[in-house]
Amino acid sequence: MKIEELDPTDPVARRAWHDALERAVRADRPYALTTTLEAFEVLATSPGRHADRTWWQAVVDGEVVGTAELELPLTENTDLGWAEVAVLPAHRRDGVGRALWNEVVARARAAGRRRIGGEVTTDLAVPGAGLGFAAAVGAVEKHHEDHLLAELPVAEVPLHEAYDVVAWRGRCPDEHRAAYVAMRNQMNLDVPTGDLDVEATVLDDERLATSEERLMRAYDLRVAAARRRSDGVFGGYSLLFVPHGADYGWQDDTLVMPAHRGHRLGGALKAVNYAGLPDEVGVVHTWTAPTNTAMHRTNTALGFRVVERMVEVEVPM
Ligand SMILES: CC(C)(COP(=O)(O)OP(=O)(O)OC[C@H]1O[C@@H](n2cnc3c(N)ncnc32)[C@H](O)[C@@H]1OP(=O)(O)O)[C@@H](O)C(=O)NCCC(=O)NCCS
Structure with a gap:
């Protein structure tokens, strides 16, 4: 087995890496959402200013059997890295995951990082290999969220x-x-993150523009915002991504500003976004902490159900 760094300039290698990731992740997770090839291509071929990303692959007899990704934030959270490791089922329990992990750790240490965070998503009934592996590399649990799914159309929610x-x-x-940037920054402060010790991302107009431009290359971005009629003040927004060509939506942020809570604006904004989707989009995925009672109730009222559990872990180095 060889561990190699992916050459991000090689389109054949990029496709093989992404294909192995898809197969490894989907093997035991029917509800998994992975980065689409198109979205991966944007990350791999045009590095952003706010993160340094590296990819590795484990190769056996010319076949990619395992993948790893390391993201080193460059603006906030410069003491940590984010990593993901995945191995094809036929090659598990053979040291492939650990070998990939060792590469990730060496790179993160060389860049001065002191901890590595990651997400492990598991079936509700069967915990799966990810948590066993995380424990084996010294990870501690910091936060967890439910992965929820709703079939469209969802229940109607009238707007206040x-x-x-x-x-x-x-x-x-x-x-x-200006109002949207203020709400996005409020969201980054307000979203529950359990015991995770992470600095909130701070957006300004330029950073928002760069992020919009990059995301639009791979996703249809849809935002619905609520504006108070009496004074034009924005009370909240909801952000939905649909990967180009996909039959699902990925519900990202939904925020209602503190002074505007209690009017079911969150559910109404989500419903507005879903109502505008093309017919081929049949489901929406989202992630919510079970402790986030308001958002969990909003989701279940719309028809979302929990399909997986996502655990955020951290490995001190
Ligand atoms: C988690 C995963 C990457 C492990 O890959 P792997 O190549 O099988 O890992 P290794 O063989 O290097 O195992 C290293 C150690 O992890 C632990 N481990 C791995 N799989 C385990 C399992 N199914 N149950 C319990 N412990 C497990 C063991 O301690 C193992 O050492 P051992 O085999 O000597 O007992 C692989 O199962 C996978 O791709 N799962 C889906 C993706 C995922 O959950 N990734 C982790 C989140 S980033």
Whole structure:
């Protein structure tokens, strides 16, 4: 077995790496959502300013049998790295995962990082290999979230009469950008992260623009925001991604600003986004901490059900 760093300039190698990741992750997780090839291509071929990413592969007889990814944040959280390791079922319990992990650790240490975080998603009934592996490399649990799924259409949620909806696709229109950036930053402060010790991302207009431009290359971005009719103040937003060509949506942030809570705006904004999706999009995935009672209730009222559990772990180095 050889461990190699992926050459991100090689399109054949990129495809083989992504294909192995897909097969390894999907082997025991029917509800898994992985980065699409198109989204991976954007990450691999045009590095962003806020993260340094490296990929490795384990190769046996010319076949990629395991993959690893390391992301080193460059703006916030410069003491940590984020990693993911996946191995094809036929090659598990043979030291492949550990060999990939050792590469990740060496690179993270060389970059001065003191801890590595990761997500392990498991079936509800069978804990799976990920948690055993995480324990073997010294990981401690920091936070967990439910992975939920809803079939479309979802239940209707009327929008409170004091608000109207402002919706856009792709880049946020100029006239709403300042309010949108303020809400995005509030979201990054408010979202529950358990015992995870991470600095919140701070967006400004330029960073938002760069992120929009990169995401739009692989995703249809849809935002619905609630604006109070009486004074035009924004009360919340919901952000949905649909990978190009996919038959599912990926529900990202939903925030209701503190002064606007209690009007079911979160559920209404999600429902607005889902109602506008093309017919081929049949399901939406989302992630919510079980302790986030308001959002969990919002989700179950819409028709979401829990399909997997995602555990965020951290390995001190
Ligand atoms: C987790 C995963 C990467 C492990 O890969 P692997 O090549 O089988 O791992 P290794 O053979 O190097 O195992 C290293 C140690 O992890 C632990 N481990 C691995 N699989 C385990 C399992 N099914 N149950 C309990 N412990 C396990 C063991 O301590 C093992 O050492 P041992 O085989 O000497 O007992 C692989 O099962 C996988 O791809 N799972 C799906 C993706 C995933 O969950 N990734 C982890 C999150 S980033």
